[in-house]
Amino acid sequence: MMTKEVVIKTEKLTKRFGDFIATNEISFDVYSGEIFGFLGANGAGKTTAMSMLCGLLTPSSGNATVAGYDIYKQTEKIKKNIGYMSQKFSLYEDLTPRENIRFFGGIYGLSDKEIREKSGRLIEQLGLASEADKLVVSLPLGWKQKLAFSVAIIHEPKIVFLDEPTGGVDPVTRRQFWELIYDASDRGITIFVTTHYMDEAEYCNRISMMVDGVIKELDSPANLKEKYKAATMDEVFFELARGAVRKAD
């Protein structure tokens, strides 16, 4: 489903915290419908970049548009058109899956009818029928993450940002999770994902590698492996991250 339509465009996007430059003049384009892997060691500046694109942080300098909207002036419009799921599990644990779906559907402006249909379909798709009315806190982590992803795209956004979505999840669930990602991508939703699992990096159409606040590489996994004469993405990552000055956080 990848097209040449640009949905995220950044130009020299920079964020400083005092003397510390978290992201330093990063520029890249993300195309509609692609799965874009945003890689880098801990502390490389990924989360900062993502927060700026989601309208949570104001950049220090540079420009960017997300879904065609300016990240300085049109954050409210951006928020309507993106989904977001963070490494921290971010559904309400004292609500049931059904109630979470209803709440997030509601605040994204879905009608009551749409919410009912969506929640029925989601619960069936995730195999949550028997858990739909139990509190989320009692669900296993893998299910929670799958539910969180489904809720993050409940309003069919143009782009969904995933910040280490599969952290701490077992390999089988991770595979299932990626099936959900492919489904969403097939429907035309652009996936912007950060991860530390290099096997997941292989699933991406293109990946960018961030080191010390700058983007060192941006290409498809196959091209990168060829360039670094590496058999796996692990080796590519190691080759690039080795030069990092910043300590992990």
Add this chain to the structure above:
Amino acid sequence: MRTLRFLLQKEFRQIFRNTTILRMIIAVPIIQLLILPLAADFEIKNINVAVVDQDNSSFSKKLIEKISASNYFHITSWSSSFEKTYPLFENDKADLILEIPAHFERDLVRENHQQLFMAVNAINGTKALVGSSYLTGIIRDFNGDLRMQYVQQTANAQIVPIEISSVNWYNPLMNYRFFMVPGILVVLVTMVGSYMCALNIVKEKEVGTIEQINVTPIKKHQFILGKLIPFWLIGNFVFSVGLWVIARFVYGIIPLGSIGLLYAFLAVYLVALLGIGLLVSTYSSTQQQAMSLAFFLMMIFMLMSGLFTPVDSMPEWAKWIARANPVTYFIEVVRMVILKGSGFKDISKHFLVMAGFAVFFNSWAVINYRKRSG
């Protein structure tokens, strides 16, 4: 509006699912209102008096009888030596020592003049003050009785003692509970407003759900209203339980003034207080921080509000603090309306000040609450 509806639905679900909060809303007001007014009683009873009677005459016995007949004193020892009695003072077994000198009766009759000595243990200042003034009163009475007898016996002249009779307005029986219950009602509402609201907001920060909220199209004011409205309603509920159930049925306190007026003031007060709760939440990132900050504020609010000690008897600087404390105004209003039956005219100034507080704290909180940081 639709967004707000979803936010409120979510808040109420969470609140009613949280048994700790539910217990706080229902049980705490009832328990506090039942226990505190009964225990916090400034009428001092059971003052321990050690008597040093060096006279051992019929007069001295009469005086001691009179003292022990009053309900306030408890004669713990009766000896003839001050040295023996003094250790009781040090062991905290006596609050007062009354020394009746030798030849008390003889000198009183013969020279028409006598002196008693009273030593007061002033560690508990209130008890010391009240105790010594009670005792002085009893001795004065005793003195009067004696003089009457003496005068009548000699039949020289008719001295008519001046009797002062007093009437207590607004609380005719001087029932301490009438004074305390309305005040404690205010404390409860204050707890709900400042604590619960602040903790609830900070919990979202701590768990990380606020991050999720921040990337949604929910607007700042919608999120804040979604948090304030539930606690505004809970505050009203707690106040109503206290006023209609506990105050009325347990203490028999029925407001003299307008109930509508009381609720109107409560409405403004809660807005001011929730502003403080919101403010606390903007300055804390964990529930622990919020709790400590709210506790610190509550302590000052309670002690500087005239709940226990009248504001008028505070030093000048402390009065300023009390005047900058919203709780002070609500306690005054509640007491005025419930006990005195004051009307809107009497408390219009309080209304103005409270509205000012509401605007001030909420603006501060909203400015400080940033959906976008950095």
